[in-house]
Amino acid sequence: MTPNKRVSLTWLLPxxxxxxxxxxxxxxxxxxxxxxxxxxxxxxxxxxxxxxxQVTSGGGSQMLFQAxxxxxxxxxxxxxxxxINGIIDxxxxxxxxxxxxxxxxxTLIDDEQKLTLQAVQKKYQSMEKTIDAHCMGIPxxxxxxxxxxxxxxxxxxxxxxxxxxxKRLESIGKNAVSEQSIVQARFSVARHEALLAxxxxxxxxxxxxxxxxxxxxxxxLASLSELKVEEAQAQLAxxxxxxxxxxxxxxxxxxxxxxxxxxxxxxxxxxxxxxELYDPEQLQARIDVPLTEAAGLGVGxxxxxxxxxxxxxxxxGVVTRISGQADxxxxxxxxxxxxxxxxxxxxxxxxxxxxxxxxxxxNNAGVASAGSLSLYVPESAMVGDSQLWVVNSSNLAELxxxxxxxxxxxxHIRVLSGVKSGERVILPPHTELADGKRIQESNxxx
Numbered sequence: 001m002t003p004n005k006r007v008s009l010t011w012l013l014p015x016x017x018x019x020x021x022x023x024x025x026x027x028x029x030x031x032x033x034x035x036x037x038x039x040x041x042x043x044x045x046x047x048x049x050x051x052x053x054q055v056t057s058g059g060g061s062q063m064l065f066q067a068x069x070x071x072x073x074x075x076x077x078x079x080x081x082x083x084i085n086g087i088i089d090x091x092x093x094x095x096x097x098x099x100x101x102x103x104x105x106x107t108l109i110d111d112e113q114k115l116t117l118q119a120v121q122k123k124y125q126s127m128e129k130t131i132d133a134h135c136m137g138i139p140x141x142x143x144x145x146x147x148x149x150x151x152x153x154x155x156x157x158x159x160x161x162x163x164x165x166x167k168r169l170e171s172i173g174k175n176a177v178s179e180q181s182i183v184q185a186r187f188s189v190a191r192h193e194a195l196l197a198x199x200x201x202x203x204x205x206x207x208x209x210x211x212x213x214x215x216x217x218x219x220x221l222a223s224l225s226e227l228k229v230e231e232a233q234a235q236l237a238x239x240x241x242x243x244x245x246x247x248x249x250x251x252x253x254x255x256x257x258x259x260x261x262x263x264x265x266x267x268x269x270x271x272x273x274x275x276e277l278y279d280p281e282q283l284q285a286r287i288d289v290p291l292t293e294a295a296g297l298g299v300g301x302x303x304x305x306x307x308x309x310x311x312x313x314x315x316x317g318v319v320t321r322i323s324g325q326a327d328x329x330x331x332x333x334x335x336x337x338x339x340x341x342x343x344x345x346x347x348x349x350x351x352x353x354x355x356x357x358x359x360x361x362x363n364n365a366g367v368a369s370a371g372s373l374s375l376y377v378p379e380s381a382m383v384g385d386s387q388l389w390v391v392n393s394s395n396l397a398e399l400x401x402x403x404x405x406x407x408x409x410x411x412h413i414r415v416l417s418g419v420k421s422g423e424r425v426i427l428p429p430h431t432e433l434a435d436g437k438r439i440q441e442s443n444x445x446x
Contacts, residue, residue: 036440037432041391041424045376045412062358063405063416064296067332069287071307071350073278074338078247080105081272082262083240084113093275095254099245106256106274110241117234124227131220134213141209148202155196162189249277252348283342285317287354288332292421296356297322303337305352309345315352316340355416376412377402381425389426389433390419397426397437 086108093105166185169177253276256262263271285305289297299322305315316339323334337354339346381388383399392398402418419425424441426433433439 036438037397038442039397039433039439040427041441042378042381042427044415044419044421044423044425046421047374047376047409063355064358065289065293066353066355066417067287067289067293068351068353069285069305069335069337070348071283071285071339071346071352072348073252074282074284074336077252077348078249078277078279079270079273080243080246080275080277081264082106082108082243082256082274083264083272084108084237085263086110086241086261088256088258088260088262088274089241091254091256091258093251093254095251097251098280099249099251099277101245101248103245104242105245106243108241108243108262110238113234113238113241117231117238120227120231120234124224124231127220127224127227131217131224134220135217137213138210141206141213145203145206145210148199148206151199152196152203155192155199159189159192159196162192243274245277247277247279249279252276252278278348280344280346281342283339283346283348284320285337285339285352285354287335287337287352288327288330289335289356291326291331291333293356294326294333296358297333297335301359302357303354304357305337305339305354307346307350307352309350310343313343315342317354319356374407375415375419375421376409377415377419377425378427379408379411379413381427382413383430388419389430391424391426391439391441395438395440397433397435397439399433399435 089107089109091106092103093099099105162185166182166189169182169185255270255273255275262274266272285303287303297319299319301319303317303319305317306313307315317337318340319335320338321336323336326333377388383389386404387399387401390398390400400418403416405414405416407414426439
């Protein structure tokens with residue numbers, strides 16, 4: 001009996017595989033096997049406006065197109081780096097925190113900078129004392145010059161006396177005075193002349209010594225100035241261990257933590273950055289405008305933006321710059337829109353939806369820019385005042401809420417948002433439709 005039971009169980013394997021295969025087919029293609037509702041559809045009509053063409057609008061400006069984008073600092077993020085190599089000691093701020101200009105953001109370990117400053121200060125003080133001691137020789141030399149000048153006066157007096165004595169002896173004659181006395185008087189005059197000449201040479205030597213001391217003082221003062229510069233550099237290095245905020249703003253990103261190294265001139269562009277700051281009063285949006293709509297884009301253009309964070313607030317802006325290069329992958333052109341009434345709750349990289357408007361005209365008609373695109377749907381396809389049925393990408397019925405303008409053309413009405421170019425809308429009757437119901441298009445009018 002046991003072998004027979006084992007043989008009977010082998011039929012379960014192919015049966016299980018068959019059931020699994022059927023379930024997979026039902027899961028993947030079950031919706032396609034369900035009966036479809038036959039409906040009539042019409043395409044969303046895309047119209048490119050000619051330059052200067054008047055289109056009816058409810059206000060003084062016409063909305064040309066919509067696009068999405070992200071909030072970012074205007075005009076750029078402020079990076080706050082460490083200006084010297086070092087290791088973070090303390091971090092005083094956190095991400096999202098508001099800071100004031102001059103507020104301390106972080107400190108580096110500063111033991112080395114303090115020792116360097118003290119060493120330079122000691123050298124400076126030592127050089128000052130050396131200059132003072134060296135200059136003490138000037139009064140001494142000046143006193144020596146004064147003494148030499150007095151010696152010169154005394155020597156000249158003695159020389160005059162000896163010359164007078166010699167003159168008298170020579171005038172008396174050799175009969176009254178011996179020849180030896182006259183010779184001795186002559187030698188005495190010569191000796192005093194030599195002594196006077198020697199004393200006179202001391203003054204230039206002493207004057208040159210003063211000039212030498214003065215020149216050496218100037219050299220020492222120059223060295224003292226160099227030490228003053230070194231002291232200022234050491235003080236600057238010490239001051240740079242305290243990183244402060246250059247602007248009033250909000251901390252966007254932290255790039256440092258206590259114990260982390262900050263290094264200059266590294267391959268990593270943020271290797272020296274401590275924090276990134278932005279001014280919450282200076283924000284802009286970078287909007288990716290589809291190239292099909294870019295013809296209606298221009299600097300100075302008025303823009304209205306909404307964000308999911310600020311559901312009840314409209315942000316007003318103006319186009320300030322248009323990117324010089326399009327995005328090939330996204331098929332878009334980027335525009336910078338300055339936000340005129342930023343909200344403090346806005347943060348960079350928050351998503352916004354922007355509406356771009358034409359310049360206002362004097363009446364209730366807006367002037368479409370050359371090449372701007374407008375979307376129209378049949379008025380008969382409307383369900384109520386703001387809804388219609390659309391065939392989605394899975395060939396299922398989808399009820400959409402749309403935004404309409406007052407522009408009508410050939411039984412079609414212009415749509416501001418809610419549908420895309422190339423989509424198809426379902427014409428009545430709509431009684432058998434439901435969200436997600438499979439449909440089959442038949443007798444579709446173009």
